[in-house]
Amino acid sequence: MLNIMEQLTQAVIKGDIAHIDSLVQVSLDLGMSAQDILDRALIPGMDEVGHLFSASQIFLPEMMVSAKVMHMALNKLRPYIVRGEVRRLGRMAIGTVKDDLHDIGKNIVISVMEGGGIEMIDLGVDVPPEKFVEVLSNNDIQLLGVSAILTTVLHNIENIISAIKKAGVRDKVKILIGGVAVSSGLVEKIGGDAYCKDAADGLRKAKEILMTLKSTTKD
Numbered sequence: 001m002l003n004i005m006e007q008l009t010q011a012v013i014k015g016d017i018a019h020i021d022s023l024v025q026v027s028l029d030l031g032m033s034a035q036d037i038l039d040r041a042l043i044p045g046m047d048e049v050g051h052l053f054s055a056s057q058i059f060l061p062e063m064m065v066s067a068k069v070m071h072m073a074l075n076k077l078r079p080y081i082v083r084g085e086v087r088r089l090g091r092m093a094i095g096t097v098k099d100d101l102h103d104i105g106k107n108i109v110i111s112v113m114e115g116g117g118i119e120m121i122d123l124g125v126d127v128p129p130e131k132f133v134e135v136l137s138n139n140d141i142q143l144l145g146v147s148a149i150l151t152t153v154l155h156n157i158e159n160i161i162s163a164i165k166k167a168g169v170r171d172k173v174k175i176l177i178g179g180v181a182v183s184s185g186l187v188e189k190i191g192g193d194a195y196c197k198d199a200a201d202g203l204r205k206a207k208e209i210l211m212t213l214k215s216t217t218k219d
């Protein structure tokens with residue numbers, strides 16, 4: 001008999017739309033934290049889906065159903081991650097780069113940041129550089145998040161940074177970059193401010209940056 005975490009992982013892998021909601025509810029009722037459910041059950045399930053897809057053991061339709069299950073689980077978990085924090089530490093806009101439609105990771109980042117007191121603006125997926133520039137020009141934003149999952153879209157992160165520089169607003173914002181296609185070396189090379197390996201790492205770095213900004217504006 002599989003334990004509840006294993007059942008959740010299997011539900012993601014098998015695309016079990018019918019049972020995901022009740023399985024998440026049971027895990028919460030058993031006292032598991034939303035973070036544990038994500039890190040120990042759901043994300044490992046998505047990773048396995050990726051391996052099966054690479055090995056041609058499943059195909060795009062199955063991967064799409066698994067993604068749907070993941071979205072359903074995230075929707076159910078969101079209120080437990082975002083606990084009505086009233087404190088606003090800063091404001092961040094985030095989007096997935098142009099030509100990339102993956103948004104599960106970005107949506108987790110949004111929930112975790114909001115849970116940590118950072119106000120989030122979601123630019124969506126397949127976001128062109130101009131849209132990143134536009135949001136910076138029209139809002140009081142200290143942080144910009146860029147998500148890139150496909151290795152074929154990495155040049156689009158550079159295009160965002162170039163567009164921001166060209167618009168003369170590079171000094172206004174710190175750029176946090178994450179996603180499986182990204183590495184700390186790449187972020188350094190293209191002139192980003194922080195590489196984030198996951199949402200928790202992102203929140204830690206975002207808070208550090210905001211604290212530094214606060215102390216320098218006080219001086």
Ligand code: B12
Nearest residue numbers: 050101102103104105145147150151178179196198199202
């Ligand atoms: C689900 C999925 C899909 C879904 C996406 C649904 C959705 N709404 O997101 C669908 C089915 C649509 C899809 C489509 C495709 N996919 Co896909 N997909 C995946 C899969 C299985 C999981 C991705 C995921 O959600 N992971 C879970 C999340 C939580 O992890 P994450 O995204 O890395 O995010 C975390 C961190 O990276 C970080 N993070 C991410 N961004 C940011 C940003 C900031 C600012 C911060 C702070 C942190 C941060 O925090 C997140 C949470 O901790 C991966 C395999 C994998 N293991 O990654 C393949 C994978 C990414 N896909 C792949 C491919 C090839 C495709 C397609 C090209 C397939 C095709 N033939 O059409 C298309 C491309 C469509 C497009 N133009 O984007 C390849 C990419 C290969 C490569 N090297 O580029 C992978 C790796 C599968 C594989 N092994 O081959 N896919």
